Amino acid sequence: MHLEKLEIQGFKSFANKNTLIFPGMLDKDRRGITAIVGPNGSGKSNIADAVRWVLGEQSMKMLRGKKSEDVIFSGSAQKGKLGMAEASLYLNNKDGRVPPAEFGLSLDNYSQIVLTRRLYRDGDSEYILNGSRTRLADIQILLAKAKFGQKTYSVIGQGMVEGFLNTSLSERKEFFDEATGVKQFQIKRDEALNKLRHSLDNLQQAELLVGEIKPHLASLTKQVNRWRKREELSAALNDLQLNYYGQLW
Numbered sequence: 239m240h241l242e243k244l245e246i247q248g249f250k251s252f253a254n255k256n257t258l259i260f261p262g263m264l265d266k267d268r269r270g271i272t273a274i275v276g277p278n279g280s281g282k283s284n285i286a287d288a289v290r291w292v293l294g295e296q297s298m299k300m301l302r303g304k305k306s307e308d309v310i311f312s313g314s315a316q317k318g319k320l321g322m323a324e325a326s327l328y329l330n331n332k333d334g335r336v337p338p339a340e341f342g343l344s345l346d347n348y349s350q351i352v353l354t355r356r357l358y359r360d361g362d363s364e365y366i367l368n369g370s371r372t373r374l375a376d377i378q379i380l381l382a383k384a385k386f387g388q389k390t391y392s393v394i395g396q397g398m399v400e401g402f403l404n405t406s407l408s409e410r411k412e413f414f415d416e417a418t419g420v421k422q423f424q425i426k427r428d429e430a431l432n433k434l435r436h437s438l439d440n441l442q443q444a445e446l447l448v449g450e451i452k453p454h455l456a457s458l459t460k461q462v463n464r465w466r467k468r469e470e471l472s473a474a475l476n477d478l479q480l481n482y483y484g485q486l487w
């Protein structure tokens with residue numbers, strides 16, 4: 239799997255649509271390398287930020303901003319601010335690193351994976367996978383299956399190697415979890431735990447309701463029994479009255 243193309247529009251300093259093409263294999267054995275060069279402040283790191291962002295990065299610190307809308311083009315002398323930021327990452331999946339079956343798509347659809355993230359100034363955001371809206375959690379699982387993701391070694395920023403060497407053992411474990419493909423199971427476990435917690439909440443609410451209703455149950459049962467008895471008595475009375483008035487007549 240390799241990165242083929244990145245499209246950015248309205249993201250940080252990229253007001254207009256920009257397409258960056260990354261060469262894949264130069265020949266059978268050699269993979270191409272792309273360098274982006276430019277003067278200070280020309281937006282080189284913004285490109286790396288866009289890659290992180292589309293992979294689902296949630297930390298504004300990692301994206302060098304304070305609030306989420308900081309990634310939307312905030313205007314320049316030539317152009318007013320925009321209402322939406324969008325980035326699309328085109329990944330070549332011809333090696334089938336992301337198995338398509340789980341996502342109900344044919345292999346053809348999955349020889350290229352297009353991930354898109356959009357953010358509107360009003361706070362709405364969207365994740366799109368090969369043209370269909372999806373959840374961040376699904377994107378995270380997909381990336382974890384491909385053994386890469388937004389958090390760890392896929393995007394290595396300035397000072398990150400040094401940081402990695404200085405991290406604690408538990409922080410370093412995160413990198414290895416992602417590289418070995420354990421991450422997808424951790425994500426699924428977290429989702430399952432969340433669902434369990436949710437079910438437990440529901441159960442507790444149901445128990446509370448039962449607790450509220452239970453005291454009324456005894457008096458209601460009594461009332462129902464009385465009502466049944468009344469029906470029986472009224473039928474018996476009817477019979478007796480028929481008999482009595484019949485005899486009088």
Ligand code: ATP
Pocket residue numbers: 249250251252276277278279280281282283284285308309310311312313
């Ligand atoms: P350096 O070589 O100094 O690290 P760089 O080429 O990596 O610089 P970036 O840090 O990617 O440059 O880009 C910084 C530029 O992006 C700044 O000019 C900043 O004003 C601009 N920028 C960042 N966020 C936005 C935004 N939301 N809207 C418009 N411009 C933005």
